[in-house]
Amino acid sequence: MRFAIVSLPCLVLILAGCSSHNAPTTPVPAPTPVPTPAAATPTFSVAAGTYTAAQMVTIGDATTGATIYYTTNGSAPTVSSTRFTGPVTVSSTETLMATAIAPGYVLSTVGSALYTIAPPPPPPPTGAVLHGQLPLAGAHVYVFAANTTGYGKASVSLLEPALTGASDSIGAYVTTVSDGTFKITSDYTCTANTQVYLYALGGDPGSGNNPASGLLAVLGNCPNSGSFSTTTAKVTVNEVSTIATAYAIAGFATDATHVSSSGTPLAQTGIANAFANAANLTDLSTGTALTATPVGNGVVPQSEINTLADILAACVGAANSSSCSLLFENATADGTTAGTPPTDTATAAINVAHHPGTNVATLYTLAGASTAFAPALAAEPNDFTVALQFPLPDGTAVISGAGGGHPIAIDAEGSVWLATPNQKSVLKFSNSGALLSPAAGYTGGGLKNPGSIAIDALGNAWITNFLGNTPQPNGTVIEFSNSGTLLSPSNGFGPFAPSYLFSIAIDASDNAWVPYGDGIAGLSSAGVIMVAVANPAGTSGDVGIAGTAIDTSGNIWGALPFGSVLFNEFSMSGAIVNPPTAGQFSCGAPFEPEQEPEGVAIDASGDVWITSGQGFTKESKSPIHACSGKGGGINPAPEGVGGDIAIDGDGNAWMVNGALAEFSNSGVPISPSNGYTIPIVPNSIAPDGSGNLWVRGGEGANLTDTLVEMIGASAPVVTPIAIGVKNNTLGSRP
Secondary structure: OOOOOOOOHHHHHHHHOOOOOOOOOOOOOOOOOOOOOEOOOOEEOOOOEEEOOOEEEOEEOOOOOOEEEEEOOOOOOOOOOEEOOOOEEEOOOEEEEEEEEOOOOEOOOOEEEEEEEOOOOOOOOEEEEEEOOEEOEOOEEEEEEOEOOOOOOOOEEOEOHHHHOOEOOOOEOEEOOOOOEEEOOOOEOOOOOOEEEEEEEOOEOOOOOOOOOEEEEEEEEOOOOOOOOOOOOEEEEOHHHHHHHHHHOHHHEEEOOEEEOOOOHHHHHHHHHHHHHHHHOEEOOOOEEOOEOOOOOOEOOHHHHHHHHHHHHHHHOOOOOHHHHHHHHOOOOOOOOOOOOOOOHHHHHHHHHHOOOOOHHHHHHHHOOOOOOOOOOOOOOOOOOOEEEEEOOOOOEOOOOOOOOOOEEEOOOOOEEEEEOOOOEEEEEOOOOOEOOOOOOEOOOOOOOEEEEEEOOOOOEEEEEEEEEOOOEEEEEEEEOOOOOEOOOOOOEEEEOOOOOOOOEEOOOOOEEEEEOOEEEEEOOOOOEEEEEOOOOOOOOOOOOOOEEEOOOOOEEEEOOOOOOOEEEEOOOOOEOOOOOOOOOEEEOOOOOOOOOOOEEEOOOOOEEEEEOOEEEEEOOOOOOOOOOOEOOEOOOOOOOOOOEEEOOOOOEEEEOOOEEEEOOOOOEOOOOOOEOOOOEEEEEEEOOOOOEEEEEEEOOOOEEEEEEEOOOOOOOOOOHHHHHHHOOOOOOO
């Protein structure tokens, strides 16, 4: 048997890889790192969108342990932004943006939501036209703006016929529904700062449509937006709102559809103040007569307003009744039986406001036919003037009205300035009766016994300040800015002796003139004494000038209570100008011994009105026809004295002499035979640019110093008087 012997080296080599050509190796790749995940994008509990109210938004995130950061200003949030810890209040339009981060997670993408917060538009001005508390269905409601192109012009109709779908010869209108309500949406646009009112004509009070029913309500000063949609939610148009509107705007109203003024700044201020005064008489939203003014603590004659409203209600509530005929016959345009009668109750109310002393007894009987408003007057009044009472802060006895001075003056803004000797200060009130000065008044400058006030064209107040007899009567002049800053020296301008400084007047150059003995003294606008002539030739030297006034030619008129010469005219040099003889070109009451003429005023024709114990005398440089000189409450008393006097924008003369009287420019009495009855004993007066007459006097047993505003009693006049002198508009409408 044969055995083969095999050599093993190659085997060994083969097993060991002995070949000289080795096979390539394949590298193993490194494992790919797992990326850090981003936190989930935040979500919002309230979906983006438009909402009518603020929203509470909760921000959530699906990632466990996430921290959320957010912004509201439009910038992308980061970990430096505000951290979310609770619901976010979104109260205005904004974009809420949020991001989140968590352990093991990177910052998320930004989530955002735009929220538009748009409150619903306010409801359009809504209102109701009522007879008492009863609805007037089917009444036509017009929206008017007072015309600004001249007095007597037609009011401007504001409603758009294409939008209301109804119009007539008066203008476009909306109609009240069965409950008397109406809505004015976007049917009109008014011009900012024009004066707007509502006029409702006709309507069925339950007895059929009454075309004689005319009612008014004031909306007031048009907002810059051109609409009352955001300022007036509700208005009640009834007989009370009609009386309040008629009296407040009487100085600018011819009838219900003719309310207007000129476009001058003074006129626009005056009519704005007039419209605002309606809110001193009634609550616009309810049509209820007030008992107190919203500002100024004024007392409102609620019972009288309700009585006047009842007079209208007697016609409004009974279609085709005799009450309407009786009302219209006794509320004519000029107050006479021959005058044009109104055709609706709104115009009748305006006519009564123009002639408050006419046909009072007959009109009062009409109030008995209606019980719509209470409380009402228990007895027939002397007249239908409507007066607000504003007790003065000092609450002490009233000052004397003698001396021919004007302790009350009105500035271009319609503000009322008062000299208050009891406080040794000067008070200032707004046209609505709000106290503008400190309660203690403006003081300083040596003010001790302020007597008379005059306002210059810049609005500065000049006040006479009587210091006493040492040994002669003497005093100084104090000047305050319109805001009450003392402008005169610490001891005033002056002193002036001999002089009681009963009065002061401002000329066209803002120089101030005061009595100086039987002559005059003039202070420049800077307070420098220009002229001081105590007793010019032809005077008696009795230290007697009381009232003063300046005409548009620059001459100064002074009333002299003592001596044989009872008034003089002075040039600006202090010289007497052609001394006029009493009665030479006069009408009215003749001067007699001890008449004490004191009050002086000048009208638009340059005629000079002088009060005395016998009544008044009207002097002119040209012949004038006869006038009564007394009556209307001005009646002579033994050794009487002249009282304060003022001329309104229609040229009517108002005067005080124990009573308050009004005369036409020809001297015919307008007020009743015993004067107008007001709740004080009057001593001084001043008409304003809104048609109101401001009266100062005593009230109550102790004659507490009180200020009264007679609403709509006089015609609007240019104030202050110095502007009338400067612009030749004395006794004229602004």
